[in-house]
Structure formats: C-alpha cells, structure tokens
Amino acid sequence: MDTSALDWNDIAVVLALARHGSMSAAARGLGVDVSTVSRRLAAAEAALRTRLFIRDHRGYRPTDAGAVFVAHAERVQGAVRALETETRAEAEDIAGPVSITAADALFDQWLVERLPELARAHPRLQIRLVADDHNLSFTRREADLALRLAQPTQDAALLMRKLGAIGFSVYCGAHCKPVPRSRWGSQPWLAYGEELAGVPEMRWLARLRPAPQRRLQASSATTLIRACQAGLGLALLPGFCGERSGLRRLSARPELHRDLWLLSHRDAARIRRFRVVGDWLAQAFEADRKAFAG
Numbered sequence: 001m002d003t004s005a006l007d008w009n010d011i012a013v014v015l016a017l018a019r020h021g022s023m024s025a026a027a028r029g030l031g032v033d034v035s036t037v038s039r040r041l042a043a044a045e046a047a048l049r050t051r052l053f054i055r056d057h058r059g060y061r062p063t064d065a066g067a068v069f070v071a072h073a074e075r076v077q078g079a080v081r082a083l084e085t086e087t088r089a090e091a092e093d094i095a096g097p098v099s100i101t102a103a104d105a106l107f108d109q110w111l112v113e114r115l116p117e118l119a120r121a122h123p124r125l126q127i128r129l130v131a132d133d134h135n136l137s138f139t140r141r142e143a144d145l146a147l148r149l150a151q152p153t154q155d156a157a158l159l160m161r162k163l164g165a166i167g168f169s170v171y172c173g174a175h176c177k178p179v180p181r182s183r184w185g186s187q188p189w190l191a192y193g194e195e196l197a198g199v200p201e202m203r204w205l206a207r208l209r210p211a212p213q214r215r216l217q218a219s220s221a222t223t224l225i226r227a228c229q230a231g232l233g234l235a236l237l238p239g240f241c242g243e244r245s246g247l248r249r250l251s252a253r254p255e256l257h258r259d260l261w262l263l264s265h266r267d268a269a270r271i272r273r274f275r276v277v278g279d280w281l282a283q284a285f286e287a288d289r290k291a292f293a294g
Contacts, residue, residue, distance in 0.1 A: 005046075005047040006044065006047040006048065007040070007043060007044070007047070009040070010040045010041075010043060010044040010047075011073045011076060011077060012030065012077070013026070013030065013036075013037055013040040013041060013044070014041065014044055014052060014066075014069060014070065014073060015070060015073050015074065015077060016029050016030050016037070017037065017041060017053065017060055018053075018060075018062055018066070018070045021058065021059035021060055021061070022059045022060060023037050023038060023060070041053070048065075048069070050063075050065045051063055051065065051066070052065060052066035052069055053066055082265075082267040085267075085271060094122045094124065094125060094272055094273050094276050095122070095124030095125060095126075095273065096124070096125070096126060096273055097126045097127075097128060097144075098125060098126070098127055098128070098144050098145065098273055098274060098277045099127075099128040099129075099130055099143050099144045099145070100127065100128070100129055100130065100143070100144070100145045100146070100147070100277070100281075101129075101130040101131075101132050101143040101145070101146045101147070102129075102130075102131070102132075102146065102147035102148075103131070103132075103147075103149070103221055104131040104220055104221065104222045105220075105221035105222050105225065105238065105241050106147055107129050107131055108222050109222075109225075109238075109240060109241045109244050109245070110240060110244075110288070111129070111284075112129075114284045115127065118277070118280055121280075122273075122276065125273060125277070127277075130143060144264065144265070144268060144274050144277075145262065145263065145264050145268070145274065145277060145278055145281065146262070146263040146264070147163075147260060147261070147262060147263075147281070148260070148261045148263055149166070149199075149258045149259070149260060149261070150261075151259070151261055158263055158264075158265070158266070159263065159264045159265065159266045159268070159269060160261055160262070160263055161261065161262040161263075161278075161282065162259055162260070162261055162262075163259075163260045163261065163262050163281075163282055163285040163286075164259070164260060164285060164286070164289050164292060164293070165257040165258065165259055165260070165292070165293055166238050166239070166240070166257065166258050166259075166260050166292045166293070166294075167238070167239045167254030167256075167257050167292070167293050167294025168200075168201060168204075168236050168237065168238055168239065168254055168255055168256050168257070168258065168294070169236070169237065169239050169242060169249055169250070169251035169253075169254050169255060169294055170184065170234055170235070170236055170249070170250045170251045170255060171228055171234065171235055171236075171237050171242040171247040171248060171249055171250065172228065172231075172233075172234050172235075172247065172248050172250060173228055173229055173230065173231035173232075173247065173248065174229070174246050174247060174248050175231060176231050176248060178248065178250060179234065179250060181250070184208060184212070184234065184250075185208050185209050185210040185211065185212050186210060186212070187212060187233060187234050188212070188213050188214075188215035188232065188233035188234070189205065189212045189213065189214050189215060189233050189234050189235065190214075190215065190216045190217075190218070190224045190227045190228055190232060190233045190234065190235040191205055191214045191216070191217055191224075191235075192217065192218065192219060192224075193217040193218065193219055194217075195219065196219065200256055200258055201236045201256070204236060204255055204256055205236060212234075215232055215233045216232055216233065221237065221238070221241065224237065225237060225241055225242075225245050225247070228245075228247055229245060229246070229247065234250070236255060236256075238292075238294075239254060239291070239292070239293070239294030240288065240291045240292050240294075243291070253294075254293070254294040257293070257294075260285065260292070262278060262281055262282060264278055
C-alpha cells in the first residue's frame with residue numbers, strides 16, 4: 001500500500017465523519033462545505049487504496065479498514081495537539097483555559113465555593129466546568145481534568161490520582177420527623193434511574209428490607225438533593241452535600257464510602273497550568289477531607 005499521497009489534513013475530515021456520521025454534520029464541525037468533506041474523503045480513500053466508509057440508512061459508518069484508520073488517527077491527532085500545546089508551554093504563564101469535568105453535585109456543593117481562591121492566586125486562568133459524570137476521552141482531549149467516583153481502566157492516555165474517600169449517609173428534609181433505621185424500608189425513597197443501577201448507592205438501596213418504594217428517580221445528585229429538601233422522601237447522599245444543603249442526617253455513621261479520583265491526560269503533567277490546577281484540586285480536597293469522609 002502506497003500512502004505517500006495521503007494528505008495529513010485529511011485525518012481531521014475522516015475523524016469528523018466518523019464522529020458525526022453525516023457529511024453535513026462533519027462539514028459544520030470543521031467549518032467547511034459538504035463538497036470539501038466529500039472530496040477530501042475520496043482523496044484519502046484513493047491514497048490508501050481502500051474504502052473507509054459505507055453509507056446506509058443510518059449515515060456513514062466506518063468499514064473495518066476505516067475503524068483501524070480512525071483508531072490510529074485519534075492517537076495521531078492527540079499527539080499532534082500535545083506537540084503544539086507543549087511546544088508553547090515553556091513560554092506560558094499560568095494562564096489560559098482549563099476544563100474540569102465532574103458530577104454536578106461536586107460543582108454545586110463544593111468546588112464553586114472554592115474557586116475564588118484559585119482565581120485570586122492565578123487570575124489569568126480560564127476555568128471551564130463541564131457537569132458530566134460519563135467517561136470522556138482524554139486521548140481526544142475532551143477534558144483536561146476530571147473528578148470521578150469510579151476508577152476507569154480503558155483510556156491508555158489516562159493519569160490517575162486517588163484523592164480520598166467520600167462518605168454517603170441517609171438524609172431526609174430538615175422539616176421531616178426523624179425516621180429510625182428499622183422503618184427506613186417502609187419510607188418513600190429518592191434514587192437514581194435504572195441506567196445507574198450498578199453504582200454502589202443503588203446496590204445499597206437494593207439490599208434494604210423491606211424493599212422501599214422509589215417515589216422519585218433522577219439522573220442528577222443535585223435533583224435528588226432538591227427533592228429531599230422538599231420532603232419527597234429519604235435519600236442516600238454524599239455527606240458533604242447533605243450537610244451543606246441543610247438536610248437532616250439519619251445515619252449515625254456513613255453507610256458506605258466511595259473513592260474520588262482525579263484524572264488527567266498523561267501529557268498534561270508537563271503543561272504548567274494543568275499541573276497547577278490539578279495540584280490545587282488535590283489540596284482543596286485534602287483541606288475538606290473530614291467533611292467528605294463524613
């Protein structure tokens with residue numbers, strides 16, 4: 001196979017088409033017209049002498065060869081971006097954008113209150129908060145730093161640091177009467193939906209007897225906190241959220257603990273602003289360790 005005619009600019013076109021599944025969406029993402037995407041795809045396939053995509057009723061899907069190309073192209077694109085960023089890093093002050101992703105409750109109940117001290121120390125930083133607890137790709141640089149309650153295993157570009165443990169306790173609304181543990185199973189509960197049935201909080205609730213009525217299901221911890229404040233039912237929540245939200249704690253001690261992980265791209269350790277923000281997050285957690293542990 002002669003790849004000497006492959007234009008490296010076509011990598012972005014192939015990746016955009018693989019991610020979006022349509023010519024028009026790929027073109028919008030790249031800021032070009034559809035004819036350019038079509039022409040560059042044809043050129044890449046001609047250079048590689050193989051078909052990279054097939055089109056069906058769902059749009060454009062990579063062929064087996066296309067899937068191999070995309071997997072390697074993502075790594076190449078990530079390496080090129082790292083090359084560009086790190087080449088400029090030596091001359092950079094602690095300034096510029098840093099994106100942090102976490103579950104919404106960590107932002108709402110903790111991090112936002114802490115951020116003014118980071119802003120005072122480094123006023124030229126531009127912090128972007130992405131409320132999302134799904135696994136993002138550090139290979140594709142979809143996030144710079146992430147706070148997660150589960151230890152990922154699939155991203156080779158990942159650098160992981162365990163910050164500590166978060167304790168979870170049972171809470172009810174501040175105006176509700178205390179409910180003894182023996183009656184918890186007969187109370188209405190607030191819980192996550194079935195899509196999160198495997199998380200430790202949901203497994204703990206599934207073991208409760210008698211099996212409680214789940215009055216409300218939501219995908220957001222912040223929503224569960226609001227519902228608990230409104231008196232809709234009991235909820236198993238992170239201790240730092242329950243205390244800050246003025247809820248009544250029913251557990252004498254935490255019912256379970258989950259580890260909190262700080263994740264980043266391996267290359268981010270060599271970029272000063274990412275390293276500074278990562279270290280600051282670790283220090284901020286350490287300062288509040290007792291409150292997090294419950």
